[in-house]
Amino acid sequence: MLRKPGSKRRTRRADQAGASFLTLDIGTEWAKAVITNQAQRQVLSAGYARQHLGDMDGGAIANIAGVTETVSRALREAVSLADAEPQLCLAGIAGELVQGVVSSITSERKRPDVPLTLREISRLAWHTVAQAHMAAKEKTALQSGIRNPHVELVDTALIEIRIDGYRVSNPVGFRGKHLAISVFHTFSPLVHVRAIESVVRSTGCQLLGIVAEPFAVATCALPAEAYELGAVVVDIGGGSTDVAVLEKGGVVGTKMVAMGGRAFTRSLADAFSLSLDIAEELKIDYATGSLAAEQAEQVRSVIDADMKVFVEALRLAFSDLKGAGTLPTHVYFCGGGSGLPGILDLLDHPQWLKQGFFTRTPTVVRLSPGDVKSIQDPQGFLQGFRDVTPKALATQGARVLADRFQEGTPSFTGIRKGG
Ligand SMILES: Nc1ncnc2c1ncn2[C@@H]1O[C@H](COP(=O)(O)OP(=O)(O)OP(=O)(O)O)[C@@H](O)[C@H]1O
Ligand SMILES: [Mg+2]
Incomplete structure (x- = not known):
């Protein structure tokens, strides 16, 4: 730390x-x-x-x-x-409005023969905060329409360290002249x-x-190859869908959009004049295959209409994260909302390739708690x-x-x- x-x-x-x-x-x-x-x-x-x-x-x-x-x-x-x-x-x-920002910094060490310490790396990492803070403020201002918003740094993690061009996972004790680090910062409105x-x-x-x-999911729940090949993590919750992108072993971006499983429940409540609690039960029964065929069909038609809206939410998050490039083609889903039938199949559509999000149809995996292996x-x-x-x-x-x-x-x- x-x-x-x-x-x-x-x-x-x-x-x-x-x-x-x-x-x-x-x-x-x-x-x-x-x-x-x-x-x-x-x-x-x-x-x-x-x-x-x-x-x-x-x-x-x-x-x-x-x-x-x-x-x-x-x-x-x-x-x-x-x-x-x-x-x-x-x-x-x-x-x-939680913003993930990556910033990088390089330093020429005056005494390359002295072994690196955590303190030296910390000092350099903290020099990236001001630059990242500006970027987070700009993003928040754009998103919220508020001029000069107050955003606070909540977390900072080192994602890449290079010494004289060599990538190291633990730099402590190494000697060298050129130190380059990339740091992932999380900011949020105060x-x-x-x-x-x-x-x-x-x-x-x-x-x-x-x-x-x-x-947290991107750094704790993915298999080793995800850190080599890159990955996208999509946590579909009740009210938000939170996306993280991993590249070269580190998280390079996060984006959250305000749509999750509750939106589907709301539409079912509207369509069938149900309370939200009953609509939630109906949705879970549909997801777990407990409805009779005719009722399942009626529920599916409402859910399918919302899937079109959900695709737009995903597109919004993905566009922000991909920048000028494409996204890694291994996508990992989690969150209660990922249990909805059909929601993982949304990525199996040629539009994602045509629109330059992926270079090939992504492989999609739903994570389970067993994938988080360092805690028993x-x-x-x-x-x-x-x-x-x-x-x-x-x-x-x-x-x-x-x-x-x-x-x-x-x-x-x-x-x-x-x-
Ligand atoms: N088997 C299932 N099939 C479909 N949806 C499910 C299933 N189980 C839970 N959900 C939905 O998952 C959502 C809750 O998931 P989760 O607990 O991950 O959300 P949350 O963490 O409370 O919300 P958020 O992350 O958005 O703040 C609810 O909308 C619920 O209906
Ligand atoms: Mg959640």
């Missing part, structure tokens, strides 16, 4: 290194609380609570009091199952960050850090598509704690906001 230069090392009791910690995935549809044992890297429990309608908006908190109450229910469930009261918490962040901080405070835990959710879950608390993100956040939490307590080599991902 990189620490902001000059920031004081926090002194903690050594036993906290092995203690349990909490991760919170505050989703639009579900608040998910996971308790993990740091020493054993094992999930101890998970608690879920459904959000009240209107408390979340497209991945962001819209009602702090309401979300606080929902999170406390999820946490109570997790605490009662784990019989542990974590003191530290890592929270996920998602939503339309209001969004403070709302998450406030909810975390209400749990009684100290905040370990805030990590962009698609970043022997009791099987995390099993569904919706659980990939909270398990990835738990992995990030373990990495941040390990870095903080200097266990093994630094992970160079999920670098906490300094200070």
